[in-house]
Amino acid sequence: MxxxxxxxxxxxxxxxxxxxxxxxxxxxxxxxxxxxxxxxxxxxxxxxxxxxxxxxxxxxxxxxxxxxxxxxxxxxxxxxxxxEKRWEVLALLSSVAAILFNTCWDIVVDWGLLQKKSKNMFLRNKLAVSRKYVYFVVMVLDVILRLGWLQLVLKFNIRALKGAAISTLFSSVEIFRRGVWMFFRLENEHLNNVGRYRAFKSVPLPFSYYEEEEKKNE
Structure with a gap:
């Protein structure tokens, strides 16, 4: 934009x-x-x-x-x-605060992990992925990839990459991070479907398709 x-x-x-x-x-x-x-x-x-x-x-x-x-x-x-130096300090502090808040929300709320009383230590009771270490890997990965935001403030000096190349790299990393977030977000939503959120495994549409078909036929 x-x-x-x-x-x-x-x-x-x-x-x-x-x-x-x-x-x-x-x-x-x-x-x-x-x-x-x-x-x-x-x-x-x-x-x-x-x-x-x-x-x-x-x-x-x-x-x-x-x-x-x-x-x-x-x-x-x-x-x-x-x-300016003062704006750099403010940008760094506000970015770090936003990163910490959003990372905690990703892991604890969106993914439902780090539950204290879970039978799967530091995870949650229901897991769709059989290998538990995958969840620990993605939690660490989410933190690391979130820190990519700081590149916009600190301006990392990467000799092999300049200007638009750095922006493209970190944009691609952010796309990948959001893809990973989406997978585990949907997994958590699916596993909790018949629990906190709804009493059905699927959400019925706010209209009846068959009733509309019958009206058309009449």
Whole structure:
């Protein structure tokens, strides 16, 4: 989304023929921040709505982590634009806080692991993967891959990779991390289907397909 904004600015203003840069425009920088937080802001509002509708305080905690992520993204973006020491420190602290919060939520809530009274130590009672060490590996992997966020603040100096190559590498790593998260998230949801969440193994649709077919035939 940020790349799209840059293309519109770069080619729309025909700055490829000039020496000016898009980041010199205050309006561009404003939307540069807004665009980055849109996905997190939408999820935050969804959590707030569910909090009021379901009266479940877990949605407040979930919304808090999205709000913390928004703060981290905004501060990190300001640091990227200003390159000042104070903003670097704030960006580092906010990013670390967001990483810790989101990592704990991934492992404990989304994956349902690290349960104290589980018959499978540090895991959960029901497991779909027979080899238990896989869960410990993915927990450590999730922490390590989450730390990739810090690259945007610390600017790791990798000689073989520069600029866009580093962004591409860490973006690919993030895609992989989300794929792993999705697998174990769905596993936890499936195993708890007939427990905390629902009384049925499948969720019925809010309409009857056969009744509609009968009405059509009539």
């Amino acid at each position: 940020r790349c799209l904004e840059f293309y519109i600015c770069y080619y729309g203003m025909r700055w490829y023929k000039k020496e000016e840069k898009c980041h010199h425009l205050d309006l561009y920088n404003f939307f540069y921040i807004i665009i980055a937080v849109i996905p997190y802001w939408v999820r935050f509002l969804q959590c707030v709505r569910r909090l009021f509708e379901e009266k479940d305080w877990a949605h407040l905690v979930n919304g808090s982590r999205y709000f913390l992520t928004i703060v981290a993204v905004v501060i990190r973006t300001v640091f990227e634009l200003k390159i």
